[in-house]
Amino acid sequence: MTVVIWIGAVMLTAAAVLAVIRMAIGPTMLNRIIAFDVLIAIVVGALGLEAALNLHSTTVPILVALSLLGFVGSVSVARFAAHEEKDERA
Amino acid sequence: MNWTTLADVAAAICLLAGTFLSLAAGIGLVRFPDLLSRMHAATKPQVLGLLLILLGLALRVRDAGSAGTFITVAAFQLLTAPVGAHMVGRAAYRTGHVRQDLLLTDDLTPALAAEQDD
Numbered sequence: 203m204t205v206v207i208w209i210g211a212v213m214l215t216a217a218a219v220l221a222v223i224r225m226a227i228g229p230t231m232l233n234r235i236i237a238f239d240v241l242i243a244i245v246v247g248a249l250g251l252e253a254a255l256n257l258h259s260t261t262v263p264i265l266v267a268l269s270l271l272g273f274v275g276s277v278s279v280a281r282f283a284a285h286e287e288k289d290e291r292a
Numbered sequence: 293m294n295w296t297t298l299a300d301v302a303a304a305i306c307l308l309a310g311t312f313l314s315l316a317a318g319i320g321l322v323r324f325p326d327l328l329s330r331m332h333a334a335t336k337p338q339v340l341g342l343l344l345i346l347l348g349l350a351l352r353v354r355d356a357g358s359a360g361t362f363i364t365v366a367a368f369q370l371l372t373a374p375v376g377a378h379m380v381g382r383a384a385y386r387t388g389h390v391r392q393d394l395l396l397t398d399d400l401t402p403a404l405a406a407e408q409d410d
Contacts, residue, residue: 203300203304206308207307209311210307210310213311213314213315213318214315216318217311217317218318218404219316219318220315220319220321220322221318221353224330225322229345230389232327232380232389233330233371236321236327236334236380238331239334239376240317240334241340243338243342244314244318244338246365247311247314247342247345248390250345250346251311251349253349253352253353254307254345254349255350258352259353259355259358259361260366262361262362262389265361265365266365266368268365269365269369269372270368270372272340272376273368273373273375273376275378276376277375277376277381279384280379280380280383289380291349
């Protein structure tokens with residue numbers, strides 16, 4: 203089980219690095235916000251992986267809070283901040 | 293081979309599949325050419341990967357009380373991912389981030405134009 207968790211952790215780390223790459227490159231804010239949502243979901247998965255290794259469920263309420271955080275963040279940016287000026291596009 | 297070992301093996305398979313799907317979502321996020329395609333990658337394999345990880349976790353921690361919390365997290369993800377994707381797609385269309393050359397059909401532009409003509 204430890205080997206399985208380590209392989210899963212390496213894959214999640216690679217996925218997180220790719221999401222951060224998209225957050226750095228992504229020419230507009232909407233690209234960055236969906237990368238942020240993916241990163242939050244990867245963190246939730248990583249917490250689940252750690253809880254599966256150590257056989258506890260004490261960190262599970264954090265998963266609920268993080269899911270809501272990712273959702274509220276992406277909806278807020280999509281609703282209010284999606285229309286950016288031409289010179290803000292970095 | 294008793295039930296606990298079987299549940300551990302099933303949990304290991306679920307965890308590996310879930311993390312692999314998250315990796316696929318990350319790769320799709322970097323490689324896809326357009327915002328809407330990246331939205332596909334950010335929602336579909338990502339949410340399924342998270343559900344599989346939660347299933348593996350529930351199979352490892354064989355506890356009925358925390359299973360309710362896992363179901364809550366899964367339900368939040370399933371409810372919020374489509375809403376978030378819809379809002380980002382809508383914002384993308386309205387701010388002109390959709391690459392028209394990558395689309396096969398576009399039903400929204402003529403429909404909106406016809407609605408404005410009325």
